[in-house]
Amino acid sequence: MKLRLRIWRQSGADAKGRMVSYELDDVSEDASFLEMLDVLNERLIAEGEDPVAFDHDCREGICGACSLVIDGQPHGPQAATTTCQLHMRQFKDGDSIDVEPWRAGAFPVIKDLVVDRSAFDRIIQAGGYISAPTGTAPDAHAVPIPKQDADAAFSAAACIGCGACVAACPNGSGMLFMAAKMAHLGLVPQGQPERSTRVLGMVAAHDDAGFGGCTNVGECAAACPKEIGLDVIGQLNRDFRKAAIRAA
Amino acid sequence: MSTDLQSRTAARSAKRAPKPTGPWRSNIGLKIAMAVSGVLLVLFIIAHMAGNLHVFEGREEMNAYAHGLRTLGEPLLPHESALWVLRIGLIAAAAVHIWSAVVLTRRSLAARPVRYHSRKPAKGESRHAVATMRWGAAVLVLFLAWHLLDLTFRTVNPVKDVPDAYGAVVATFSPERWPVTVFYLLALVALGFHLRHGVWSAVQTIAGPDTKWRKRTQAVALAVALVVVVGFAIVPLSVTFGLVE
Numbered sequence: 001m002k003l004r005l006r007i008w009r010q011s012g013a014d015a016k017g018r019m020v021s022y023e024l025d026d027v028s029e030d031a032s033f034l035e036m037l038d039v040l041n042e043r044l045i046a047e048g049e050d051p052v053a054f055d056h057d058c059r060e061g062i063c064g065a066c067s068l069v070i071d072g073q074p075h076g077p078q079a080a081t082t083t084c085q086l087h088m089r090q091f092k093d094g095d096s097i098d099v100e101p102w103r104a105g106a107f108p109v110i111k112d113l114v115v116d117r118s119a120f121d122r123i124i125q126a127g128g129y130i131s132a133p134t135g136t137a138p139d140a141h142a143v144p145i146p147k148q149d150a151d152a153a154f155s156a157a158a159c160i161g162c163g164a165c166v167a168a169c170p171n172g173s174g175m176l177f178m179a180a181k182m183a184h185l186g187l188v189p190q191g192q193p194e195r196s197t198r199v200l201g202m203v204a205a206h207d208d209a210g211f212g213g214c215t216n217v218g219e220c221a222a223a224c225p226k227e228i229g230l231d232v233i234g235q236l237n238r239d240f241r242k243a244a245i246r247a248a
Numbered sequence: 249m250s251t252d253l254q255s256r257t258a259a260r261s262a263k264r265a266p267k268p269t270g271p272w273r274s275n276i277g278l279k280i281a282m283a284v285s286g287v288l289l290v291l292f293i294i295a296h297m298a299g300n301l302h303v304f305e306g307r308e309e310m311n312a313y314a315h316g317l318r319t320l321g322e323p324l325l326p327h328e329s330a331l332w333v334l335r336i337g338l339i340a341a342a343a344v345h346i347w348s349a350v351v352l353t354r355r356s357l358a359a360r361p362v363r364y365h366s367r368k369p370a371k372g373e374s375r376h377a378v379a380t381m382r383w384g385a386a387v388l389v390l391f392l393a394w395h396l397l398d399l400t401f402r403t404v405n406p407v408k409d410v411p412d413a414y415g416a417v418v419a420t421f422s423p424e425r426w427p428v429t430v431f432y433l434l435a436l437v438a439l440g441f442h443l444r445h446g447v448w449s450a451v452q453t454i455a456g457p458d459t460k461w462r463k464r465t466q467a468v469a470l471a472v473a474l475v476v477v478v479g480f481a482i483v484p485l486s487v488t489f490g491l492v493e
Contacts, residue, residue: 006365008365019365069364071366071368072364072366072367072368073368073371077368098365098366100364100365100366103360103362103363103364104359104360105358105359105360105361106359170356170360170378171352171355171356171359171360172356172359172360173275173356173359200271203271203274203275203276204271204274206275207274207275207355210358210359211275211359212275212352212355212356212357212358212359212360213275213276213278213279213352213355213356214275214276214279215352215356215377215381215449216373216374216377216445216448216449216452216453217370217372217373217374217375217377217378217445218372218373218374219370219371219372219378220372221372221373222371222372222373223371229459230373230452230459230462231457231458231459231462233452233456234452234455234456234457234458234462235456236276236456237276237279237280237452237453237454237455237456238455238456239456240271240276240277241280241454241456243271244271244272244277247271248271248272
């Protein structure tokens with residue numbers, strides 16, 4: 001299939017960027033989106049040009065490294081799919097496709113389509129963990145957890161931290177990411193002792209990184225490749241209200 | 249087409265909105281302030297809408313209702329004192345609601361310094377809200393200014409006699425003043441979309457329901473929006489089409 005790509009090119013963090021057009025003549029519909037970019041990059045390298053920089057790692061949809069806003073949609077048009085799992089059969093011959101980096105003040109562009117997502121690490125450092133004494137692993141059934149809670153915690157823990165929620169949010173908010181991280185700890189007994197300090201710390205780190213506020217429009221959940229829902233944001237709001245009143 | 253856009257990542261720290269301090273100045277803290285003040289405003293709007301329906305009982309009953317608001321609490325309380333307590337509470341709620349909205353909107357705009365080239369239509373649970381909340385709010389503020397000049401202060405209303413609330417309503421929505429009615433209905437559409445999202449969004453912010461209750465809250469928000477819009481709209485429409493004169 002023939003495609004026309006318009007890709008954001010930016011040589012460095014402080015450089016000026018622009019959309020650049022590339023024509024591709026022989027794209028296999030069985031290629032993944034990243035493989036299609038690999039083919040383009042081989043050509044660019046052969047022509048002595050700078051290849052397009054983009055993040056990728058496992059290419060199995062579970063690591064959270066790949067990104068790309070494709071035609072205005074984080075991870076492209078297919079629901080519940082990361083860019084690496086998006087295949088070119090989702091597009092039509094002759095399509096023109098826009099490829100841009102995640103856009104958020106908290107995610108500055110490093111080069112081309114690669115952004116710095118260390119703001120997410122700072123949120124985790126502010127409370128997205130449990131403090132537990134190490135030693136022999138406890139028996140799996142030593143702490144009983146209701147099945148329903150275990151399932152909900154596991155669904156929230158499916159967050160791969162890719163940042164699609166921020167990229168999709170009209171307010172550039174990281175609430176869905178932050179809420180998923182808090183939900184998978186807050187739903188299990190091990191997460192209870194630090195529940196209040198966790199929510200206050202993570203919310204402060206989130207705002208400090210320059211992410212916007214949540215307006216509950218739900219664009220994040222619609223874009224999430226792991227289908228994490230707005231219920232985790234509800235739980236975050238609830239935890240925050242309780243902790244903030246207690247801290248006042 | 250290739251577009252040159254200066255990357256503003258370097259100037260990011262300088263452009264960033266003022267940093268929040270303390271939990272209640274955080275994005276969620278301000279959102280709770282917006283939600284609580286919004287709930288109070290919704291309660292006022294429902295009471296206001298219900299009170300308006302006295303117009304269908306005729307001039308005497310409508311004016312008695314308007315008079316009753318001013319003499320509320322008498323003889324225990326001085327004239328208009330209860331009304332002023334309600335008014336001050338209402339003004340405070342509106343001030344908190346608008347102030348938190350302005351601060352949060354500024355932070356949201358600062359959170360995305362470089363915009364996307366292509367933008368697909370919204371896919372989330374409140375698609376309309378992306379386009380209607382902030383612009384609709386601006387329409388509502390403009391409407392509120394007109395509405396106070398028209399039916400509270402009577403500056404732009406032909407009926408200057410304050411006790412004659414019925415006469416003022418009939419005069420302002422008379423057929424030859426149709427732009428007033430059109431503006432009123434336009435503001436109601438903005439209000440309807442605002443409540444359609446705002447009511448469930450406030451519940452999501454304050455109470456944080458699970459998925460089942462969130463869906464129920466969304467249904468309640470739609471019902472509140474419809475009842476309020478219809479309840480308000482039938483008064484000017486009845487006057488314009490001669491059912492109330």
